Amino acid sequence: MNGPKYMTVKQALQHQIQTGKLRPGDKLPNEEELMKQFHVSGITIRKAMTELANEGAITRIKRKGSFVNGAQAADHSSHLIAFILSAEDNYDVSYMKIIKGAQQVAAEFNYSLIVEWSNENLAIEQSSIQKMLDRKVDGFLIYPFDPIQSKDNYLFIEQNNIPYLLVDRYNVDHPSYFSGCNNYDGAILATRELIRLKHTKIKFASYHFFLHSEQERFAGYCSAMRQAGLPVTDDNLLTRVDYVALADSILKRNVTALFCCNDKLAIEMIEKLTDRGVRIPQDVSIMGFDDWDHSGNLSIGLSTVRQDFEEIGRNAANLLHQVIQGKTHGGNTKILSGVSLVIRESTCENPYA
Structure with missing residues (x-):
């Protein structure tokens, strides 16, 4: 241990590199681990690492760590972003559009986007994350099926000091970077339109109410209803739809409009209620949320x-790039894209008003 302590650390690491214990492309232990290994301060470790980097023995990459130089070292600056999608339907066009937007921006910043599908399975999601960590990606975009259940997977990424951003869905109790749409204002637009059409008996139908995005849409619906002086009770929220009972309520004029949390549910509503003799929109107006590509091509638009x-997708990749570059801090920045109302044949003025 003669000489400066930082020199002892530097020489020990050089020896590991020269003897092949640390090979080209290997990641060195982090600062805290090296402090424990050599029983020295962080300042000592940083000085040793700086000298190794200046001499070309290692490459230090912000937020990723230090890597041994050599034939494989370039892999660590390969500019990769992983997009993990825990999707219900891999062929849903909305996912493809998000990916397309993310790819456009990723390419502008010289990133390659790697897409991994985990099919609503937390274990597969974590396996996909580990696989992408092994490929030393610069950051993650994650579209979770259930952002609350996926919390441990986020913690796993955080432990590896890799930036990540959630897309469309987030866990309100676990702050994170996020890109989605303005669910609350969108729901207000939809509900006000139904009220403008003289509907007062409007119910909100949910699909996966554990999602904060659906809760935001319900909150917007409630706000618009109350602003119009219309009562809101537990009966206004449908979380499990009994189509026989719902059709009966509609034909008895106890329900004149339905605001569905997404287009998938709205299309199902139209099909199931039509099968039970309910006319759309004469007996009940139906409003969706999303504007799927085929929402305007149905027998009832x-x-x-x-x-x-x-x-x-573009907002997600842009924000993640800012985080990777160290230009955005705090871990709780959210970008919401705008929404607009699209009126087709499934809604009309309440004929019984």
Whole structure:
């Protein structure tokens, strides 16, 4: 241990590199681990690492760590972003649009986007994350099926000091970077339109109410209803739809409009209620949310709230790039894309008003 302590650390690491214990491309232990290994301060470790970097023995990459130089070292600056999608339907066009938007921006910043599908399975999601960590990606975009259940997977990424951003869905109790749409204002637009059409008996139908995005849409619906002086009770929220009972309520004029949390549910509503003799929109107006590509091509065109999926993808990649570059800090920045109302044949003025 003669000489400066930083020199002892430097020489020990040089020896590990020269003897092959640390090979080209290997990641060195982090600062805290080296402090424990050599029983020295952080200042000593940083000085040793700086000298090794200046001499070309290692490459230090912000937020990723230090790597041994050599034939494989270039892999660590390969500019990769992983997009993990825990999707219900891999062929949903909205996912494709988000990916397209993210790819456009990723390419502008010289990143390659790697897409991994985990199919609503937390174990597969974590396996995909580990696989991408092994490829030393610069950051993650994550579209979770259930952002609350995926919390441990976020913590796993955080432990590896890699930036990540959630897309479309987030966990309100676990702050994170996020890109999505303005669910609250979109729901207000939809509900006000139904009220403008003289509907007062409006119910909100949910699909996965554990998602904060659906809760935000319900909150917007409640706000618009109360602003119009219309009562809101537990009966206004449908979380499990009994189509026989719902059709009966509609034909008895106890329900004149339905605001569905997404187009998938709205299309199902139209099909199931039509099968039970309910006329759309004469007996009940139906409003969706998303504006799927085929929402306007149905036998009854769906009135809905349009969100720009490509913009959500572009915003996600832009924000993640800012985080990777160290230009955005705090871990709780959210970007919301705008929404607009699209009126088609599934809604009309209440004929019984």
